Amino acid sequence: MRIQIQARQPFSLSSVLRSHGWIQLAPFRSDESYERMFYVDQLSSGRVIEMAVESDADGVVANVPELSEAEQDEVKQRLAWMLDLDLDLTAFYALARAEPKLAHIVDKCGGRVLRCPTFFEDVVKTILTTNTLWGATKRMNSNLVKLYGELLADDPEKSAFPTAHELAMIPVEEMQAQARLGYRTPYVSELSKRAASGELDLEAIKSSDLPTLELRKQLLNIKGVGPYAAANLLMILGRYDYIPVDSWGLKLVSHEWYGGEPVTAKQVEQAFEQWGKWKGLAFWYWDWEDEA
């Protein structure tokens, strides 16, 4: 069956899918042109489905198996969150149009950041990006999905991302031996246990009205989440006040404004200070002079 969901215009599905690396991490995938998104999802009923999402005139259409009305509503809510369909970027676009390095984002209807349906999945994936190469991040994530995610009934080769409850059941030693997350294993295990027990309500953070500074403090209290990971997660939450500065970002800023001399994370923040609450987006979409 087909489920139609409206998006605030302008909207481009391929721009969301290209916004960062999440589309390459299971259970996400896309076609080569980034025109269609596929995602294996475990609904709250426990049922596992695969969605195939594509654009239509008003927003997106999700192709899914026959679902109950409640399940259809859940799919709508999840996709609206994952693709940030209600986001209003009018103010940012007005500023971006006046900056040659950012004007391209307006033409591409960019600015939305792809999210996972649960914030738990976003946090785990972000921890897996830290202190490692992208190839290793993909491998670790794939291991978690294949080893511990609920299988898709129609295609047992595919699985959903494991829930906090499912990961909380796995002994740390077993997870380390099987999933090969390295020193990140205890971080993912502890996070899963805290989320599963209700001690840490990650879903509530999605709708929190706390100031960004307070929210950042909450995120930094999660073991394995440091300044880079917290800024990355704030971006996913639609808070662009901080810049996720990794080693690549330092190189880009160094080559853009400092003649290749080493720079600090503070200097990166200062370079984008004028963008205020849009700082993170300006950094993320900047048309860099030299790809370092």
Added chain:
DNA sequence: GGTAGACCTGGACGC
């Protein structure tokens, strides 16, 4: 607040 060393993995490299 800043700094140094440890953490873990896989790829690159030299032998």
Added chain:
DNA sequence: GCGTCCAGGTCTACC
């Protein structure tokens, strides 16, 4: 094939 080095953020201890 084996050993060594290195890149990649965060944590902890220390100043």
